[in-house]
Amino acid sequence: MSLERHWTTRSRQLGRYVVPCCVILGTSAAAPVAALKTGDHVPRVLILYPYDERLAATTAAGEAIRTRLLQATKARIDLFSEFLDLSRFPEAEHIGRMARYLSAKYADRRPDVVIALGEVSARFISANRRELAASAKIIVAGFSSSTAEEMDLPNDVVGAFSEFDIVKTAEMARGLQPEARHLFIIGGSSEFDRSWLSRARADLAAFSKDYETTYLEDLTIEEFTKVAAEVPRDSIILALTILKDRDGRNFMPREAVKQIAETAGAPIYGPYLTYIDYGVVGGSVVTFESLGKTVADLALEAVAGKPISNLESRQTYVADARQLERWGLSEKNLPAGAIQMFKEPTFWEQYWLAAVFALAVITFQGTVIAGLLIERRRRQAAETESRHRLLEVVHLNQSATAGALSASIAHELNQPLGAIRSNAEAAAVILRSERPDLELIGQILVDIQDDDQRAHDVISRIRGLLKKRSEIDWQEFDLNDVTTSAIRILRGEAERGSVVVSSSQTSRELPVRADRVHVQQVILNLATNAMDAMLEVITTEKRLLLETRLTAESKVELSISDTGRDIPDERFASVFEPFYTTKPTGTGLGLSIARAIVETYARSRPPTVLEAERSFVLCCLSHEMGE
Missing domain, CATH: 3.40.50.10490 (Glucose-6-phosphate isomerase like protein; domain 1)
Known part of the structure; x- marks a missing residue:
């Protein structure tokens, strides 16, 4: 806290008072009394105020004295206060009555020390000392030493004097x-x-x-x-x-x-x-706080039986900053060392600690943010690179899947191609006849077109499966359509393994937003893994079920279940790890890639929100369905 602010605070606590007869002392050399030479007797100190309690100067000075005495003695002292009110009642008759009254009042409790604040109080106690406090030590304060000489005070009276210059x-x-x-x-x-x-x-x-x-x-x-x-x-x-x-x-x-x-x-x-x-x-x-301390320390020394002597106080230049502003007076012209009260501290003076702390925090935050931005850029670059590597791995997995399903693909292509050949041969025979049946030829041509479309669809699915991408191709499509397309690709392989493939789909569309080929690849990876799990299973029926539904949380869910062997609990956490496999010829990448694709979509949300804010969830359950 600055000296100016401290001064203002203390002045407010003491009040704003005028001192016609009371001074402020500088720092007293007297120290708190460690031990009072009074035995079991509790020291008594009487403070005489010259006027009534409305005069803030003497009242504040007296309170400063009382506070100091109580602190120094830990409250082991009796303090008494008397307001003489000699401003409104200066008559000699009143002074005599007041002297007799106080003498009778303190007859059984004679003070050890009397503190007289101001010239009027000093004259009063000097004139009535024998009746009121014959053996007490007298301490006066609030006027100059020259005034004390004019008053002709007794030699044993000690003063805390101040020159009002x-x-x-x-x-x-x-x-x-x-x-x-x-x-x-x-x-x-x-x-x-x-x-x-x-x-x-x-x-x-x-x-x-x-x-x-x-x-x-x-x-x-x-x-x-x-x-x-x-x-x-x-x-x-x-x-x-x-x-x-x-x-x-x-x-x-x-x-x-x-x-x-x-x-x-x-x-x-x-x-x-x-x-x-x-x-x-x-x-x-002059200040009243120092007066209270000095006079109180003199009183403590007196009670302890130590010698005390007169003290002089110092004056201080004080100015009201508001009045300087009111009259347009420059603070630069104040005397050196002058204290400005009520001066509004500058932002730096008032909040320098908070400002330094805030600047340190901002600097630290700026450094952290800069570091985070750099790390974010590096992470984005790493994620982009990782996504490209993932897409390459996915493409390789697609190629491997196409190779693994080549027999099924060939079988699926042979059906429409064989039908086309048979229909073409039948049409040729009809055309060589004497009366060709044109209506029948037209029907044959329609069958050829349908078979050609079937072959085209098979080739399109394989082409899409083998297509290499450098970025995710966000599309909105019906999950049911992708599931149906995957079943068609798997049909040939399923027939070879005597697996019955079926689906359970909702009657409504299940729109999702993702890369269609990637979703298809996840379904194929999970389905082929499920069919592999049923190769060595001896059961009356091998079934593979692909089921889609809308969950209560408005999420689209695809589950793939089979009648193969259960996944042991101790291996369940490992089946999606890269290169983990239980098959002699497996690579351990199918389920790992499926998980990587799904996690990529979880991190990379599309720029548009799906209908009803639906998200794409894939679950793979391998359990016994037969019973």
Whole structure:
């Protein structure tokens, strides 16, 4: 967290308060007390506030003291607080009554240490020390050492002193407004206000010579507001304190300053941290957090019986970034080391860690994505190469299948060719007769055409089976048609092996999208494998069933079953592996190629969606059907 943000957060926690009589200290050298020299006695500390609880300055300073004391002693301390309210009740009679009241109140609980915040509290305890805390150690804070000398405090009273240097605030204003020609100093009508004004006249005597200087005093709050609103733009306004106005109305100084600043015609500056966020640009101020720590450490040293001495606090330049923007003042003209409160951090200041992490993640992701893209391209190239090799293997398998079924093919071709020859010979005999029967010749010619078409279909199927492809030829076709075509090719081989080939097909079309020849090759591989499984089986009937159906998941399914031997469970996972075979003359590639073709379609979806989003599923079941 940046120093500016830390300062802002702490200031919000302490409140924005004005300090007419309370200062902020620098860092105290006192350390937490390790052991209090009190035996079983729990130390008592009384904090005297000069005014009521509405004065945020003394209240915040007191809370900082209390927090420090409780932390250092682990709550083994009695803390008491009294608000003298001497701003609204400054009469001697009231002061006497308050002294007698507190003396009676603490008769049985005399404090070991009394902390007097502000000049008024210090005077009160000094005058009434014998009745209230004769043996207590007195610590005062909130005013300058010169003021303490004027008050003629007892020698054993220790102070946390601070010099409220209004000149430093004025110098800060001059740095931000080098073009300013007018200087206005605002002060109220209370005794403290007048004292402040008197001291400011002396301190600003040299500084004010460079300006047309006006002291605004002994006015009502309305008059302060009106005059401040009419000052020239090239003016510097220094706000001291307004505890009372001319009409005798009491104010919290920061609230009075806020009312004036809302309509002021020029920037306002002040010497108190509590004025920040109440309309002032900034000033040379002190912090209450350090005051609380220093005063508390002095109290702890006193309770422990250690010697304590006076301390001086340091001032810090603080500015409200919103007011700088409001008046168009450049932050570059701020004194060195000045803290800007309420400054909106830049994106980098606020999110630098997240930004660095995000950049690292993006860089890492970019590297991974680039690597994945390279791997994807390489994989695509490998898949393309693998597909080409698969198509070559499929073509070789097709050629092998055609060779294995050559006898069946020849048998299937011989039937239509033989019929053509017989019909041609019959037609020749009829034509040599004296009265040729032309109608009969016409019928013979029709039979010849049908047989020729049968032979043509056989040759087309074989040509398609042997056709070499470099890419998958996506087609939409009826699975039932491909199944029927495969049965025709297998018929001759099945008759040779005494295998009865049958099919069970749905009445409706089963459209699929694939390469027709590849699907046919899968059916032939599975069917020939099934027929091979029945070669050595002694049974009354060898049957091969090709069944198509539409599943409940809207998938087209083709199952091929036979009455051959069952596949042993231990071999079931291996039957689709390349080169695995149980046949003496087998290559072990038929089922492997069938699986490769189906898996290729699973990975390479066609560019168009099938009707009802149907997919092509092949199942091969080898089991006993006879019983």
